[in-house]
Amino acid sequence: MTFGPSTGHRSAVSMNGPGQWIPAPGVTMKTSATADLAPSETAALVQAVSRAPSVHNSQPWQLRVRGADVDLVERADVVLPWHDPEGRDRLLSCGAALANLQLAAQALSREITTSFPADADMVATVHTRPGDPPTLANLARYHAIGRRRSYRREFAPEPVRAADLAEILDAADDPAVHAVTPPHGEALAEMLGFATRVFRADTAYQRELDAWTAHTFGPRALGAVDGVPEAALGDAPLPAAGLVRRTTPVPDDVRLAERLAAETLVVLCTGDDTRRAHLAAGVALQRMWLEATVHGLAGSVLTQPLHLTGFREDLADRLGLPGLPQAIFRCGNPVSVAPPSPRLPLGDLLCHDVPGGLE
Template identity: 30%
Template sequence: MNTRTGEEIASVLRTAVRAATWAPSVHNTQPWSFVVEGDEIALRADSDRKLRVGDPAGREMLISCGAALTNVRLALRALGHEPRVRVLPDPDRPALLATVRPGAAVAADEDTRLLYAEIERRRTHRAGFTRLPVPERLVEALVAEASAEGAHLTPVRSEAAIRVLAAITCAAQDVQSQDRRLSLEMIRWARPPGSHRRDGVPAESYPRVPRRTRPHFAQRDYGQGHPWGNDADQFFSVSVGAVALLTTRGDSRQDWITAGRALQRVLLHASALGLSAAFHTQALEMFHLREFLRHELCSDEYPQMIMRLGITFDDGEGVRRPVAEVLEER
């Protein structure tokens, strides 16, 4: 039986929302907002932060919000409550993605405490990895974590398939770099050096002159011709690390949220195991390329994320908006 006071529950819910804000999101758009009313957290999509050119259907936005939902659930468990979650609870309110209530009292196990500690430590990597190999047992552990959330993480072990993914990523990046609307949209989320914004991609979070991985996986050009970035890439090799595809059987809004939940569970476990992740979504933003990948490399499942996993010594600062900007308390 839960004996916490209303004030204590309110504190727990605010802490869970803070944890949610540390989820990964496309271009660090942080496309979410939260309402706390009574003992319930409502997670809503913030359509003002959707990429209207790169993500018109909102797939990447909902994946981002699904990752935030994983953090809410994890935080509640870490703070002693079993989360009671309803996904897409009201078809008449499409922006309402989930509601979460603290349920029965539970004692946080070691795994929960470990992952909760990684929420603010996890970082997105935007370069090559060191030559240190990723142990197969760690990759298989991440496969199991994705499966537990209803998605599939498939390691890409064929060198030919890795070359195909690299080539299609480079092709998509080249095409998108010629699209003025996409470039302008990216500029909105690229933070110049010294910026005090708490969203978007900081100039310090990617290499100034990136080294080409072998095979080469193109990165987003957040600098857009400016000499922005850091010099950390010189310490990394051209290793791509371990390549993996995150897929779902369906491609509905619920599937996108599921993909986000699975993605964050994988990323937190990877971080706890000493692994970093780099994402490549360019090809997934182009219908024909995504369909090609679905049929040729994903056994007709829907690709939701292309990622590389590896070992880095990247400990850059994370950037997130304060809770007061995303939370409404009633």
């Protein structure tokens, strides 16, 4: 996701290629005849969660399997003090992981309910039991999990079809989250341009971003299991850049407004700023992103500017948004293939304090 360095995960290569574990359409995955999750089902859930987008591709989550219940646990040790000082993007990331977990459980013909424990590290518990096959819409989104990429490049000039955009907005499917196309492009351009200049000049922020860049080629290529792949960071200005680096061009506000007008942008807003709201925004964001992928579109997320003090409040006021903005989603028709992101070994995603983990 444009969205403390876990340097221990920088020494080994572990890449999951696109769709390696996603069953082909029409293939039925084996499910347990009992209420408890079978090892093969656990593996499918872990694999789905592993492909969720996250801030700087930090993958700040783990799963704990307890019979038929699956806990999503926030990894508080993943910290980004300059990009995400309050941990808001970390919770958005966990929300995206929760969306994948729910879809994977439904793809296993499991009926699900989700609860939100009060435990500080616990994000949610997905309770499952054998149920009906998934809906066609949910199955299509599940199959899109392995194809979704962060596309930090300019889109093709043809616009997103109105019918496709309507289905993407509907996919958010949460009354607590408002997904709106932002008006007043000039005001948005002015504010994003200001944020770009601030982050370009922030030396500490740039050091942190460099630490979370996965150098996958050239003399610094040591392999990675987390971080933003170097090949995914182009030289385009906002909004295509997604992440502002030292070399990111800064267009004038007029030119940036023209670029914004040529794109399809969706702002996800919530009525409050609680942990539950951040989590809900992450779930809605991932559902929309997967729906966009189903329609053959690419996407990326802007959250970086939203961490400037007072930026979200000012943006909500100037754009007349129905709440506080939590993320800006851009989508469009791709002109190239985005590279895959490195992923942690699947075994690292399971809490081992409960028997029954992956072998």
